[in-house]
Every structure is written in structure tokens, then in C-alpha cells.
Amino acid sequence: GAGVSQTPSNKVTEKGKYVELRCDPISGHTALYWYRQSLGQGPEFLIYFQGTGAADDSGLPNDRFFAVRPEGSVSTLKIQRTERGDSAVYLCASSLSGGRTEAFFGQGTRLTVV
């Protein structure tokens, strides 16, 4: 596809369960970002990958959150022992390089923890 693709679009899970959110970046983009947008707020930075490695994970709120990008393309955001406060839209973005090149966002995954 031409843009950043995120799956699933919506995810409802029970408190305490484990979830995985997937991001397919634009082909050839080496930089990948995860953001989280809570209701009424702007997107909040979580983690940045340059290639396969996490260059900056300072935004991950706690050790229940983990992300991988094993082949430098698709990334998975993993949340363990989900809590109701994790409910948000999780946005993925990719850019051609790690500098100030334009970042393209996916449509997001709406996670609801009940």
C-alpha cells in the first residue's frame, strides 16, 4: 500500500490481557515512531526506531509496554497486563530517515480496555 497501515483498526480487550498492535510503514522508510493519543489530548511520543533498533524509548510509560521491529520494517507494539488507562488511539508514523523528514501517520488503532 501507499501509506502507513495499522492493524487492527479497533481492539477491545479485557483488563489484564495481553495485546499486540501492528504497524506496516511505508516501504523504504527507515524511521518508525509510535505515539499514543488519549481522549482530548494530542499524540504523545512512545518510542522511535531507526532500522531495527529502538533509538529512543523514553516515552514508554512503564515496563508493560514493549515494541519490536525485527527486520527494520513492520513493528509491533506489545502491551502486557492491560489496564483501563491504556485505552487510547495508538498511532504509528514512518519517515524516510531519522532526521526532520516528513513523518506519515497511519490511521491508528483504537484500543479499549474493559
Place this chain on the structure above:
Amino acid sequence: DQQVKQNSPSLSVQEGRISILNCDYTNSMFDYFLWYKKYPAEGPTFLISISSIKDKNEDGRFTVFLNKSAKHLSLHIVPSQPGDSAVYFCAASGAGGGNKLTFGTGTQLKVEL
């Protein structure tokens, strides 16, 4: 603490008039500023940016102004069109920050016929 602030949650403007969206920031390390536009159920899309070495950047109907001493930037849209109705986010990054962005809370713009 909210390092990027958009104090107007909503703005309503008539078609053809100017829309002015405002943004304030507190972190003096920010040196690159962007505006994103977001439609419902879509991700944010990049609109325009400005580096701290400039005070104005223009792209068609969109102009961003930066006042570093006041730590304030604004987005001007003229003339406003109904298709401009969306949520507008101001974002900022510091040196070396790339696309590690700090976003404001957004302003919902409604352009009325």
C-alpha cells in the same frame, strides 16, 4: 506539564475569511515547529513547518508565524474553505529530536458556509 499549549479547543470561521490558530510553548530547547491536520478516523497529516531561524513560512493558503521571544506560533489560513474543517495540532521538537514530537491538545476548526 504541557510543553506545547493550544488554548483554544475550537474555532469557527466563515468561508473565505482568515483562520488564525495559536500555539504557545514553554521549552526553550524546541527549535522546529510543525502543524498537523487531522480528520476523524484518520492519522494526522503534515501541513507546514518552521525552523527557529525563521519567523515566517508560507505555503499556498497556509502561513506559519513564529515569535521566539514570546514562545508563540500561529497558523494563518486564508481564504478558509469548508474542507479545512479539521483538528489542527501544533507540534515541536528539539535539536536532534527528528520526528520525536511534542504535540499540543489541538484546535477544532469549523469553516462554515
